[in-house]
Amino acid sequence: MNLIERLLGRSAGPRRTVDVDGVRRLLADGAVLVDVRSSNEWRAGHAPSATHIPMEQLGSRMRLLPIGTPIVTACRAGSRSAQAAAMLRSAGYTVSNLRGGMLAWQRAGERIVTGNGKAGTIA
Secondary structure, eight states: OOHHHHHHTSOOOSSOEEOHHHHHHHHHTTOEEEEOSOHHHHHHOBOTTOEEOOGGGHHHHGGGSOTTSOEEEEOSSSHHHHHHHHHHHHTTOOEEEETTHHHHHHHTTOOOBOTTSSBOOOO
């Protein structure tokens, strides 16, 4: 059973989601957080450690992500990133989707920053 399966407490199926606490643990263990929102959404605010790959660029840029390292996808509320997770999973990545997206991240009190490190927001 891999780390994601242990965090979820079950065998991970085709639609794996993880809550903010689970994402914290995954990131502490070396996972990569991939934000698939638009550039405008990203500029307004994102998780400090996130990698930005807009959904429309994921197909051409996924090769930049490390195979064998857990990936967590995120968008505003979780729908686009669920699609991104499915795409990455079909390409051989170990992927979870942040349940509730960046809105849940913000509600949990996690930092949201802009490109210059100042406080950002998820609109």
